[in-house]
Amino acid sequence: MLKAVQILGWSTAGLTIISQRLTKTRNSTSSTVSFLSTSTNPRKLSTFSSSPRKTLRFNPTRMSSSLPGSDPVPKSPTFVSVQSAGDVRKIKFCQWCGGPTKHEIPDGEEKLRAICTHCDKIAYQNPKMVVGCLIEHEGKVLLCKRNIQPSHGLWTLPAGYLEVGESAAEGAMRETWEEAGATVEVVSPFAQLDIPLIGQTYVIFLAKLKNLDFAPGPESLECRLFALDEIPFDSLAFSSIYVTLNLYLEDLKKGKIKFHYGTINKSFFCFSQAWK
Amino acid sequence: MLKAVQILGWSTAGLTIISQRLTKTRNSTSSTVSFLSTSTNPRKLSTFSSSPRKTLRFNPTRMSSSLPGSDPVPKSPTFVSVQSAGDVRKIKFCQWCGGPTKHEIPDGEEKLRAICTHCDKIAYQNPKMVVGCLIEHEGKVLLCKRNIQPSHGLWTLPAGYLEVGESAAEGAMRETWEEAGATVEVVSPFAQLDIPLIGQTYVIFLAKLKNLDFAPGPESLECRLFALDEIPFDSLAFSSIYVTLNLYLEDLKKGKIKFHYGTINKSFFCFSQAWK
Numbered sequence: 219m220l221k222a223v224q225i226l227g228w229s230t231a232g233l234t235i236i237s238q239r240l241t242k243t244r245n246s247t248s249s250t251v252s253f254l255s256t257s258t259n260p261r262k263l264s265t266f267s268s269s270p271r272k273t274l275r276f277n278p279t280r281m282s283s284s285l286p287g288s289d290p291v292p293k294s295p296t297f298v299s300v301q302s303a304g305d306v307r308k309i310k311f312c313q314w315c316g317g318p319t320k321h322e323i324p325d326g327e328e329k330l331r332a333i334c335t336h337c338d339k340i341a342y343q344n345p346k347m348v349v350g351c352l353i354e355h356e357g358k359v360l361l362c363k364r365n366i367q368p369s370h371g372l373w374t375l376p377a378g379y380l381e382v383g384e385s386a387a388e389g390a391m392r393e394t395w396e397e398a399g400a401t402v403e404v405v406s407p408f409a410q411l412d413i414p415l416i417g418q419t420y421v422i423f424l425a426k427l428k429n430l431d432f433a434p435g436p437e438s439l440e441c442r443l444f445a446l447d448e449i450p451f452d453s454l455a456f457s458s459i460y461v462t463l464n465l466y467l468e469d470l471k472k473g474k475i476k477f478h479y480g481t482i483n484k485s486f487f488c489f490s491q492a493w494k
Numbered sequence: 495m496l497k498a499v500q501i502l503g504w505s506t507a508g509l510t511i512i513s514q515r516l517t518k519t520r521n522s523t524s525s526t527v528s529f530l531s532t533s534t535n536p537r538k539l540s541t542f543s544s545s546p547r548k549t550l551r552f553n554p555t556r557m558s559s560s561l562p563g564s565d566p567v568p569k570s571p572t573f574v575s576v577q578s579a580g581d582v583r584k585i586k587f588c589q590w591c592g593g594p595t596k597h598e599i600p601d602g603e604e605k606l607r608a609i610c611t612h613c614d615k616i617a618y619q620n621p622k623m624v625v626g627c628l629i630e631h632e633g634k635v636l637l638c639k640r641n642i643q644p645s646h647g648l649w650t651l652p653a654g655y656l657e658v659g660e661s662a663a664e665g666a667m668r669e670t671w672e673e674a675g676a677t678v679e680v681v682s683p684f685a686q687l688d689i690p691l692i693g694q695t696y697v698i699f700l701a702k703l704k705n706l707d708f709a710p711g712p713e714s715l716e717c718r719l720f721a722l723d724e725i726p727f728d729s730l731a732f733s734s735i736y737v738t739l740n741l742y743l744e745d746l747k748k749g750k751i752k753f754h755y756g757t758i759n760k761s762f763f764c765f766s767q768a769w770k
Contacts, residue, residue: 309589313608313617316587316594326712329657332589341589344622345656347695380621381605382693385757386686407686407755410662410697417658419623421686436602477753479683481661 306332309341345417348458349389350377351425352408352466353400358443359463360432361450362397365439369455375422375462376400386421394425398441400432409465409478411458416484420458424475446470457482582608585617621693624734625665626653627701628684628742629676634719635739636708637726638673641715645731651698651738652676662697670701674717676708685741685754687734692760696734700751722746733758 307321309332317336324331324340332341352375353360361373378393380386387404394400402425411420434441444450446467454460461482469475583597585608593612600607600616608617628651629636637649654669656662663680670676678701687696710717720726722743730736737758745751 311587311589311592313585313587313589313595316592318592319589342655343658345658346620347623379618380695382619382621383690385688385690386695387688387755387757388690407753410683410686412661412663414659414661414664419656419662477683479663481663 306330306341306343309343312337312339313341314339343417345412345414345419347380347386347389348377348418348420349380349386349393350375350420350422351390351394351402351404352422352462353394353398353402353425353427354405355427355430355443358445359449359466360398360400360427360441360443362434362438363440363442364437364455365434366437371439372453372455373450374455374459377420377422377459380421387423390421390423390425396435397438398432399435400441401428402426403428406475407477408475409462409480411461411478412481413458414481414483418458420462422462457484582606582617582619585619588613588615589617590615619693621688621690621695623656623662623665624653624694624696625656625662625669626651626696626698627666627670627678627680628698628738629670629674629678629701629703630681631703631706631719634721635725635742636674636676636703636717636719638710638714639716639718640713640731641710642713647715648729648731649726650731650735653696653698653735656697663699666697666699666701672711673714674708675711676717677704678702679704682751683753684751685738685756687737687754688757689734690757690759694734696738698738733760 307330309319311317312319312334315334315337317334319332319341320335321330321332323329324333333339334341351360360376362376363373364370376394376397377390378397380389381392384392387407391402391404394402405424405426407421408424409420409422411422413419432441449463449467451460451463454463461480465478466475583606585595587594588610591610591613593610595608595617596611597606597608599605600609609615610617627636636652638652639649640646652670652673653666654673656665657668660668663683667678667680670678681700681702683697684700685696685698687698689695708717725739725743727736727739730739737756741754742751
C-alpha cells in the first residue's frame, strides 16, 4: 500500500496535475499525497534545504501539504515497488573472502554496514538506477503489460536496471529492446525521480520509434501504443510511471517538454499481490 | 591515463569549450577528445540511436571527431577514476548463504554473473550514483582539496556515493556537509554525467551557501571559494568535475543555466599515483 507520495521537484504544473489524478483514481481512506511545487526557472529557486549532519532530513510539514479527500487504503494496487532496498543484516558473508560479517557502524560513518570479520572489507549498498524510455509516436505513447512480478498484468514504460558498462541512455534503449522489441532513438532526458525508501532512482528519456516493428519480449504480455486520453492510469505498475506520464501530459498541455527532477516519498508500501 | 573522453549529450557550446580546455591544459601525445554536440532544444534532437540486442554500442567514428593537437600520454594526472567498476569474478562467495559462486551467463541474460552454487542467487552489480553540489557564492564556486585517495591533493566539488534512504539532492547536501562543512540550499539539478567504464553516474546540483561557515571535513585538506577565472583546471581530481565546471562556465557566458546530460567515455585510464 502506498500511504504517501511526496513529490519534491521542478515543474509546478506537472505536480498539480498529478495531485488531481491521484485523488481521482485512488480509493483509499487516509493516505496523503504531498507535493512541493517550484517554478521551472532554476535560477530563482531554493527548493531543498540542508541541515547539519545527523539531521539531514527534509521537513515534510514545511514542504508539503495534505490534500483533502486523499485517502490511505487504496483498493487499487496501482503503486508497488519493483524491489525493496537491501537490508544490510541479510548480508551474512563476505562476497570476496567468504568470512562471516558483523553489522556495525564503522568509525567515522553513521550507517550500519556489513563488515567482514576476516578481511575487514565493508559491503556497501547503494541505490540502483532504473532507466527507461517514454516513447512518443504520432501522439501516442508505448506501454508494456508486465509478464513478471511484481505488478504482473499492469502497464509500464519499458525500463529496468542500469548495467555496469552502459550509459543511462544506452541502458534505456536496451531495456526498450528487451521488453518491447522496439528500436528507438533517445531524444532527450525527461525525468529523474528518486524513491529513497526502496533505494531506486528512475531516469526516463524521451524517445521515438525508428520503425513500427515492436513486439513483446519475454517480460511483457503485450505492447501497445496508447492515445494520450487512453493511457490506463488505473492499471499502471509503478508510482514512478504514473508520475512520469502525468508530467509528460502536463508538459504537452503547456507546449513545452522540460526536464523534471523529483522525489517520491512513500511512507510505506506493499506489493500488488496484496490488493488483488 | 585518460586516453579519450567522449561527451555525448545536450549542450553544444559547453562541449566546445571543454574541448578547448582539454587540449590547452593537457600535455599528452595521442589521446583523443571526442564530442557529440546537440542543440539544446530536446524536441528537435535525436542524439542517441539504438541497435539490436548484442550490438547496443554507439559508433564513435560516427559520433565523434579527433582533435588535432590532442595527445595520448598526459604528464598531468588530472583525470583519474574514483573506483573502477566491480569485476564480477572477484565475487567468490554468496553474501546471503556463504556458498561458493560460479561465473556464468544465466539463461535469458547476456552478461557474466556471479551465481551461488548453493542457493542459486545472482549477485548483480549495478552502477553507482555519485551526487554532489556545484556551489555558487557571489561569482565564486566552492572547491575542496582532497585528503584521501584517489587524487589526494587535487580539487573537486563536494560529492560522494548516494546512500539508500536518501534522495540524490539529500545525498548531495550530506556530502557537502561532510566534505566542506557547508550548509547549502539545492537550487536545481545541473548535470548527469555517465561514466560507463567505471560504472558511475555523476548527478550534480547547483546549490548556494546558507552562510559562510564552511571548513574542511576529514576527507578534505582545504575548502575554498574560487573566482571563475581562478578555477584550478590543471589540478582537478576527476574528469567529471572538469566537465561539470566547464559546462557551468559556458552556461554563464550564455546567460542561461541549463540541465546537461552526457556520457564520458574513457578508452582507458589509471590512477593519479602513476603520474606523480
